[in-house]
Amino acid sequence: MDEAALKTWVAESIRISAAHNYYPSYFIEMIKRYGERRAMARLMTSGEIQTGFSKLDKLNLAHEWSVEAGVLKFDKLFTEQEKDVARFRLAHIRDSSLQSRMR
Template sequence: MKAIMDPLEAFIDETIQISLSKGYPPTTFQRMRRQYGTVNAIERLVTKGEIQSGFKKLLSLGLKDWSIEAAVLKFPERFSIDARECAEFRLRAAEQGLI
């Protein structure tokens, strides 16, 4: 019997592979993911006051839809209201060219 892959974990794995293929290794996120688990790592990063360099790097590579902020909105039931609001704010700011 084949194990069913968690859709969020699969999305994040794909995000990392795409980032690596563009020459950006998201090492801080990968370390935090191992340390805290995927959801907790994302929560910690997205709800921090400052915009992470990784998010800025993904934006510069045209990978906004592969950011952890995008993951929060793609899988909203997995995250806190605070994380969802922070992700929405960051993505909206990015679309407006404020980041």
């Protein structure tokens, strides 16, 4: 899978989020500034867990449509460290100790 496919997936993720009344405005701004792949990578290297991740979890969309899910789906485009962060966050999505690290 390549960056064109990633771009299409990100657009679909945003569309699905909006259909559930969640608008990932911070992520959209990051995409405008850095592009899809770089924005996603930056979110994985940040020590903060984005509130959008929690919102997608509450909508039962995180495992399929979160940035973390996208990093794993398009794994060839991301580093091992970025994929490790994505796996960790998805595996511990409801861990209350991580909630304090939300942005």
